[in-house]
Amino acid sequence: MATPLSLKELSKKEVLLSSGHRMCSGCGAPIVVKMVLLAAEYPVIACSSTGCLEVSTCISEYTAWKIPWIHSAFENAAATIAGVETMYRSLKKQGKITDDIKFINFCGDGGTYDIGFQSLSGAMERGHDMLYICYDNGAYMNTGIQRSSATPIGADTTTCPVGSVIPGKLQQRKDLTKIMADHGIPYAAQAAISNWQDLMRKVRKALDIKGPKFMNILAPCNRGWRSGNDDAVMISRLAVETCYWPLYEIENGDLKITSKPKEKKPLTEFLKIQGRFKHLFAPENEWLLKKAQEDVDRGWERLLRDEACAAGSKPTEEKTEENQ
């Protein structure tokens, strides 16, 4: 019997990432890990790529992980957990192991969108029974806020710094959740810590599906985003309400938006509380602000279309067949 997704019941479960780790105060990433592990109703083995979470949770003889955990390198977390999962299948087949175990990656956007992309794509295509979770803070935060392909347009980072000629990052983010869904995997989803029930429900659903799953979870970074130490959840909520970070899931190709904002807020609500976008509000960068809003609008409209298409596709097809 699964623990109900209520604070009262969840508070009785053991938190599997102990406090005392060395993540920055107010970081979104350990919140992601705690929520995911609280949601899991199975024994879990985790694997992280090199990055903030990895270097801060397991130093020398100290580890914050109360579950089996492995870190190998930056670009190979998906291949590494694929190896663990394959050994599990082999030993289970040979009757040398009986436990029912789930395998989860916790990797940052640099290790996922960029350097680990090939390894991730390969593992998804091979169909390992694993859940890859990207905690997306939109830059290489561990090395000091360098731009990644997850960095939003207009952001000020240390490798696309705002200068007198270049106003921050000029390119759109890679739409990784869609790209992963397009691998034909059974489940891909986006989630945010502000909507914790939605996040945990998605984790549970993913773990109950056999095969490769991908979840992209927004993980605000107050150092890189230049926001307040206690703003992570509030900024996540604004990311959802402005449709910068829509919450949706794609199950066997069908897209469903899992939380629609009652009123879609302007993107500036999300941007203005972050120092990395401060320069966008200068008159000469108005065009960039406009473009950022247009990108979000286009993405949201496409999601609505995809959802309508998924909702309508099956009955329509059936009708067509009947007509024939």
Place this chain on the structure above:
Amino acid sequence: MGKIVAVTGNEAVANALRQINPDVCAAYPITPQTDLMQRFSSFASDGLVDTEMILVESEHSALSACIGASAAGGRAVTATAGPGLALMWEVLFVASGMRLPILMPVVNRSLSAPLNIHGDHSDAMGARDSGWIQLWSENAQEAYDNTVQALNIAEDMDIRLPIMVCMDGFIISHSIERVEYLDDDVVKNFVGEYKPLNPLLDIKHPKSIGPLILPDAYMEYKRMQHEAMSKVKDIVLKTADAFAQISGRKYGLFEAYRLDDAEVGIVILNSAAGTTKDVVDSFREKGIKAGLLKPRLFRPFPYEEVGEALKDLKAICVLDRADSFGAFAPLYVEIAASLYTYKTKPILINKVYGLGGRDYMPEHAEIVLNELVEIVKTGKVKNYKDYIGVRE
């Protein structure tokens, strides 16, 4: 009682892997290794092994998957060659740093550029400092025998280190030779059941593997790797003794061929040693005291034993099938280090041969031995490092 077959080196090693029956095998195609993993994959497809295959998208992922699989708590193997080994370079150190007994046959191939798929030792020499044990093989029989012995060495509880078994690309991997196979059950008993150490899959006893280690402790970890490596020689010899019991074939740290009373000698790895032995014989027939030393265990390198075997020669040429541009080639450096501590020592010269699969012919060995004879006679060395079999 075994079986005598005519097989390629790749086929022999694939058969050894079938007999070992690893729990997980990661495979990625690269010439001239491809044929090895194709053969092993068909064993998996035909249900002849319990192995779960991971058909990865790169060699980097092949070894990464083996790291995960081995850390999970079972036997993991892969195989590679040339640029594939080069792509693995980063994670070679992860495997050895985590002390995971992964087995990896390496079908030695040159490195680009220019692109060349043929045999030389640039790949494995580039990995010599990665903390992996390296066994080298002259022919298909040795490649088979080394593969059968590899896990008994790697999985020894005193060391737990990854191991490469090297054989020359095409020259051995694709040539058909006479090989004596051991019976399946003999190999199975020899290799034995896998003994896991801190397996990740033991969910009741959670472990964190792969921590961040800062300057306060990192060096101790590295020092321990050297300590483990220093124990390998004895384990290799112990394993060789046990292997001789089941096969009748004796192995050591290296092969010394007509070396006891030799005055001139060649040190050479892998397939070219066979050609050289023939030439050594013909020089002996002429009354010239020639000999050969063929290293088998290249990492860790048995300096004392090699030095002892070579110290009384008058002149030696180390023939390297890999180069270090602007420096002496890798095998030469080891032989020089082996002899350095002796007060009187042989004159030592270095020749690079056979790069990118360039044929090594008996006349090359003749030229080298004649030059050594001349050096002994005159005491003069024209070039300490030179090339052989190349258009100048």
